[in-house]
Amino acid sequence: MSINHQKNIIEVEKVSFSYGNVEVLKDITLAIHQGDYISLIGPNGGGKTTLLKIMLGLIEPQAGQIKLFGEKLQDFKDWSKLGYVPQKAINFDPLFPVTVREVVAMGCYGKKGLLKWLNKKDQTNIDDALAQVEMTKYADRLIGNLSSGQQQRVFIARALAGKPEVIFLDEPTVGVDIKTQEEFYSLLTHLNSDMNITLILISHDIDVVTNEVTELACLNQTLVYHGEPKKFMKGNYLETLYGKNARFIDHNH
Amino acid sequence: MLEIFQYGFIVRGLEAGILIGLIAPLIGIFLVLRRYSLIADTLSHVSLAGVAVGLLLKINPLWTALGASALSSIAIERLRTSKKIYGETALSIFLSGSLALAIVLIGLAHGFSVDLFSYLFGSIVTVKQIDVYIILGLSVLIALSVFLFYKELIYIAFDEEASTVSGLPVKIFNTLFVLLAAIVIAISIPIIGILLISALLVLPTITALQLKQSFTKTLLWAEIISVFSIITGIITSFYLNISSGGTIVLIMLTIFGIVLSIYGKK
Numbered sequence: 001m002s003i004n005h006q007k008n009i010i011e012v013e014k015v016s017f018s019y020g021n022v023e024v025l026k027d028i029t030l031a032i033h034q035g036d037y038i039s040l041i042g043p044n045g046g047g048k049t050t051l052l053k054i055m056l057g058l059i060e061p062q063a064g065q066i067k068l069f070g071e072k073l074q075d076f077k078d079w080s081k082l083g084y085v086p087q088k089a090i091n092f093d094p095l096f097p098v099t100v101r102e103v104v105a106m107g108c109y110g111k112k113g114l115l116k117w118l119n120k121k122d123q124t125n126i127d128d129a130l131a132q133v134e135m136t137k138y139a140d141r142l143i144g145n146l147s148s149g150q151q152q153r154v155f156i157a158r159a160l161a162g163k164p165e166v167i168f169l170d171e172p173t174v175g176v177d178i179k180t181q182e183e184f185y186s187l188l189t190h191l192n193s194d195m196n197i198t199l200i201l202i203s204h205d206i207d208v209v210t211n212e213v214t215e216l217a218c219l220n221q222t223l224v225y226h227g228e229p230k231k232f233m234k235g236n237y238l239e240t241l242y243g244k245n246a247r248f249i250d251h252n253h
Numbered sequence: 254m255l256e257i258f259q260y261g262f263i264v265r266g267l268e269a270g271i272l273i274g275l276i277a278p279l280i281g282i283f284l285v286l287r288r289y290s291l292i293a294d295t296l297s298h299v300s301l302a303g304v305a306v307g308l309l310l311k312i313n314p315l316w317t318a319l320g321a322s323a324l325s326s327i328a329i330e331r332l333r334t335s336k337k338i339y340g341e342t343a344l345s346i347f348l349s350g351s352l353a354l355a356i357v358l359i360g361l362a363h364g365f366s367v368d369l370f371s372y373l374f375g376s377i378v379t380v381k382q383i384d385v386y387i388i389l390g391l392s393v394l395i396a397l398s399v400f401l402f403y404k405e406l407i408y409i410a411f412d413e414e415a416s417t418v419s420g421l422p423v424k425i426f427n428t429l430f431v432l433l434a435a436i437v438i439a440i441s442i443p444i445i446g447i448l449l450i451s452a453l454l455v456l457p458t459i460t461a462l463q464l465k466q467s468f469t470k471t472l473l474w475a476e477i478i479s480v481f482s483i484i485t486g487i488i489t490s491f492y493l494n495i496s497s498g499g500t501i502v503l504i505m506l507t508i509f510g511i512v513l514s515i516y517g518k519k
Contacts, residue, residue: 056418079420086414096286096411097462097471106408110419115401142465162419 003035015064042219080111083159083167094144107161129160149180166198266377274483278475281454293451302351305358326435375446375498446498456505
């Protein structure tokens with residue numbers, strides 16, 4: 001698959017959204033290109049998750065529209081091009097009786113269609129996905145018995161099993177330790193640079209993601225900044241985003 | 254032991270019971286995992302109103318219970334997804350509302366209180382031959398639906414949001430699912446009784462969950478526990494001349510207690 005970094009795969013056009021009277025997103029326009037590794041950052045309540053859910057069609061904006069792969073979201077059918085890793089570290093039922101392999105298999109279901117069983121090729125895709133995230137030896141373990149870092153890898157494998165072109169991740173590193181977090185980001189870099197998967201990542205770790213991603217989009221109701229992380233660091237955006245007393249907290253001491 | 258099978262009602266009861274024992278966990282496992290257990294209680298009370306209508310109009314109560322349960326399940330699902338009221342308040346409106354309706358209908362026709370008792374707590378004596386055929390037909394329908402949409406039902410139960418993103422028609426499946434639950438509940442009434450149905454749906458699954466197995470193995474264990482409890486429950490209730498529904502639930506509870514004491518410590 002050749003990568004065309006000029007090609008828009010997700011277009012957010014003049015999107016506004018409010019919960020009741022509270023305006024969460026105001027007139028957001030943003031294009032995400034093939035091969036991008038973009039992080040959505042911003043304060044809590046700034047609209048990151050809302051925008052992600054609008055892009056995925058889970059909620060409908062009051063104004064504006066979304067285009068996925070050049071098509072209006074309402075007309076878009078090819079959902080298997082999208083992978084989604086929800087914020088599971090917190091709200092996932094550890095008693096649900098599924099093995100790692102059963103979870104990863106779910107990634108194939110949407111593509112497979114109704115009334116069709118998984119075939120050998122799907123099983124190979126599941127094996128490959130498990131191998132990519134180095135979870136092969138845990139395939140028969142129950143998902144609830146793994147650490148949150150391992151669970152997060154399984155959810156990435158589930159997204160990979162559908163062979164997506166773009167993966168959306170909602171705060172994947174919440175609740176994992178620094179070492180796990182580092183391994184996690186190197187896995188994401190691998191997916192982006194070696195497997196050419198476009199990544200859209202919501203994150204709180206501004207200091208970490210600025211070193212990892214190729215693009216940053218900062219949201220606080222409006223799109224405060226969109227561009228390279230380096231320019232973001234030079235600008236005065238943090239103050240605009242978080243107020244005057246914002247500074248980076250160094251996790252590594 | 255064998256003389257028990259000379260009685261037609263026991264044979265009919267066992268036939269209907271085994272069918273219900275087989276299909277109850279198919280629906281119960283999803284009800285438990287989706288935190289929908291309470292919907293079983295609500296739909297069983299709605300079925301009671303349906304039974305009262307049937308007894309009053311002299312129609313087979315199984316049909317009226319099915320109709321009431323199916324219609325209400327769709328209405329509850331609509332109310333829940335409209336987000337105009339909380340999900341559990343939708344359930345309590347239907348639970349108390351249908352109980353009120355049932356009591357009024359029962360009051361209107363004084364005569365059938367004895368019959369009603371067997372609908373409340375289950376009595377295989379009420380199972381007629383035609384009921385066995387109705388239960389058989391609907392059981393095949395339910396087993397087939399769960400078999401055909403097994404992978405989608407698991408995905409939606411595990412992660413509704415991600416399954417929506419993957420393009421599955423989640424709303425249609427949710428409606429289909431509550432409709433299937435409504436059918437199971439309505440046809441279980443003669444065996445287990447309205448007040449005990451949620452135990453039939455919930456207990457085998459939560460017992461099997463303690464074994465910490467994969468999804469399919471958990472379902473298989475729930476099936477074994479469910480069918481075993483129903484067969485032993487019906488036979489025991491025959492010899493001791495006690496309510497079949499109560500006996501079945503107590504057997505299920507005993508198995509749950511044993512399994513929990515062995516596996517629950519881990």
